[in-house]
Amino acid sequence: MPKQPSHIAINRHGMYLFRIVIPQTLRSAFNLQREIRRSLKTDSKRLALRRARQYAAKYEAVFDKVLNRMSNDDDVLSQDEIEFELGLEAAQGLVGSRSDLGAWSSAEQRVEAPETALSDEAMEERLRQREVAFLLTGAYMRPVPPAKQATANRLLELTAPYPATQLRKILPTVLAEMVKQAISPLYAVSTQTIPLKPEAMTLSLFDLWAMNWEHEVALNRRKSPNTQADEQGHARRLTVLSEGKPIGALTAEDFNKIYALIPAIKSSRGTKIKIDLDSDPSSILATDDESKISGRTAEKISVRLGALHAFAYKKELTNVSPEKTDKPRIDFNPPGFKADEKIFTKSDLRAIFSGYIYTDTSIGTSQKVFPYQFWLPLLGLFTGGRLNELCQLDTDDVGFDEETGLYSIDIIDDPKGKAHSKVLKNAASRRILPIHDELIRIGFLNFVAAAKAESRSKLFSDGLTYSEKKGWGGVATTFFTRIPSASTKYAGYFHQVGIRERNADGSSDSKNFHSFRHTFIDFVKNSSVESAMLLESFTGHAKKDKSEADSYGTGIYLSRKYRILNEVDFPVDLSHISYSDFQSRLGVQLEQSIAKHRSN
Structure with missing residues (x-):
């Protein structure tokens, strides 16, 4: 029997359906659905295939569009922003809506709207109705029952000053206040004044x-x-x-x-x-x-x-009441605005890894040289870790998994109250990262072994110090990203290799150490569908349906992440780089700098 094409299915009435799998990174915005189904309204397989191809092209284009917006955003879109971007596409008819965004109709009353572009106001209104429907029914594709339509309309009225992107957080509070005051959804909220403290x-x-x-x-x-x-x-x-x-x-x-x-x-x-x-x-x-x-x-x-x-x-x-205030929508892209490029280009990466740290016997304008200066850019490239996450690593955070025979880095915070503790952005940032083969070739495991042999607690304790405000990353930030000024002529490493400059208005450009993170995200997302699905397990970004096992699993899951990481194309030649070469070129300055740092 010939295999059924993956984009179509047939129901019990003999009618064909279109189906497409939702990228895992976007499923939280679709109420954890794995796939989208849509009637093709035909029992002809030939006609169904033609319509399915059109739908597939349209959905994939929309998914790519939203994923690209996420990759260009700072630290990846938040849950609310993913919802907003997908909602905009749904409101324009480009993807199947998860609820009837136009009116509180029943499932029998719903018909597919013509795929015409809507005004900003109409899209905003549809998104608002969608959030109210989710609050009252618990599912985006479930219509609001007639008994709740008055409540839905009242919620829309009370939250009118808020943009649609904030309704997810605000609506439960507004509904609770309605219940608390025992008011009818058809009448205004009580304006009774409460005595203030x-x-x-x-x-x-x-x-x-x-x-x-x-x-x-x-x-x-x-x-x-x-x-x-x-x-x-x-x-x-x-x-x-x-x-x-x-x-x-x-x-x-x-x-x-x-x-x-x-x-x-x-x-x-x-x-x-x-x-x-x-x-x-x-x-x-x-x-x-x-x-x-x-x-x-x-x-x-x-x-x-x-x-x-x-x-x-x-x-x-x-x-x-917060309900009584008007919050204007922020224009992120005003006329004439051009966002700074945050991702390192291939030429940027070549410049970084051919600078004096990796090729020369001179240390430029820097007066000291330390191991962290060599390892942090390499770790940033192959892990996508935040600078402070990498700077605060303990030697014990690099471990070996006996089940898989793989080495890994444990990104984890310290218990509350510990002095000079490791801190993470949030709980989702806890994760285990496989170590890329290229890092092993360059000598990372040997470096870690030497640090453990010296009983050093911190992996990069030579050169880095703790700051209450900046954690363990303050010194490294200055070394890599400082731009010379009238008062201080010292230039950071990125400026010395020509990739970090001042703009015409005196501000610095957007190229900094965090660009390694943006670059890593870009490389992983463009490597394969499988790598894009596991992106958050590498980067430690929060998502609504993410469990601890998503980022913190070992065994088979670690093996899978290791395989995917080594399949990613990192377009920069590092064959000339090794830690032993770094030690032989800058060994004298390295020993002097370490000895002086340890004596302070």
């Missing part, structure tokens, strides 16, 4: 952030020092924009004004903003000849304001 009239937004941070810590929600520094900077800016008003005195109009001003904040490139409750907002707003913060940064500050507002409302520090 006394501190509401003394806490600024910055004070509120500090209070919220302590609350998060008490709930054991661990965040990195870098996250704390970022949030603190956001709170500083929000305090200035609020003119120092206490949280209890801010009106809905005040919140709306702050939201509107956020995209106009001038880029400070790391400059700390002094908190002055009497300062004018214009002090941090960009003039016509000054650059503004990026859309991504504006979105983060806007989200921070929303989180602080929700926290204050929950703690009875404001009577202004």
Whole structure:
């Protein structure tokens, strides 16, 4: 019997169906569905095949489009962003919608819409209805029952000020508030004023952030020092924009004004903003000849304001419901905007691995040379690890799996309270990575063995030191990415090899050590379908349906990851590189630098 083509199936009525497997990285946005099915409305196999080919081309193009957007994003799209991108495609009729996005109709009433492009407003409305349908039914493809349609319409009305991308988090709270106040979905939310706590009239937004941070810590929600520094900077800016008003005195109009001003904040490139409750907002707003913060940064500050507002409302520090504020949509790609390239090109990689660290007997403008300078770019290339994850490795984090005969690197954090502890971005970052054959050839295992023989706890303790703010990666960041300035002539390694420069406005370009991570993601995703499906197990990115075994499995799973990693094409010649060659070329400077570092 001839084999049935994979893209079609036949139902019990003799009608043909189109089917396509959803890439694993996108399944969380399809309620964990493995595949999409769609009626071809014919019992003719010839006609079914023709229609199936058209559908297949269309779906694969959409999947590629969303996956490419994820690869070009900073640290890969979040769950909400994946939902939004797929929702946009569904709203345009390019992919099968998981719910009836147009109206609260039953399954019998639904018909396929013509595949015409919709306006931004129409797409936004469909996405909003889709999120409400999911909340009320628990499944995207399930229609809202007639008994719940009034509730659905009321939820849409109450969340009108919020963009569709935020409804996933907001809708459960709004529904709970409706139930709590025992109101009818057909009538407005009660506007009864609740007496505020006394501190509401003394806490600024910055004070509120500090209070919220302590609350998060008490709930054991661990965040990195870098996250704390970022949030603190956001709170500083929000305090200035609020003119120092206490949280209890801010009106809905005040919140709306702050939201509107956020995209106009001038880029400070790391400059700390002094908190002055009497300062004018214009002090941090960009003039016509000054650059503004990026859309991504504006979105983060806007989200921070929303989180602080929700926290204050929950703690009875404001009577202004978050539902009453208007959050403008952030334009990530304004006219004339061109995103900086974050991925290393082939010529960039050639420049990095032919620089003095890997070929010369001179150490350039650097006064010291250490093993981490040799190994970190190689580890970044072959693991896609974040810089701090690699810098903080213990010697015991490199291990051997007896079942498979493979060596691996364990990316894991330390228990809370340990001095100079290893920290990760989140729990999903914990993972086991196979060691690429090229790293073994270059001498990585011999280097690790030497470190263990010397009873060193940290793999890169020679040259790296711990910082409360930057963890173990601060020194390495400076070495690789520093750009000379009028006050400091020292140039980092990337600048010395010609791949990191200042832009015309004085800001630095986007090429930094994290570019190794973007580059690794690009290489893995373009290697094979199987490698793309396991991408998060290599990079430690969070996804809704990801289990600990996805990243932390050993045995057969480690063997599979090892095979896939060694099948990835890394387009740079490293045949001239070995650690023994590095030691022979720069051995004198290496020994002197290590001895001096250990004596301090």
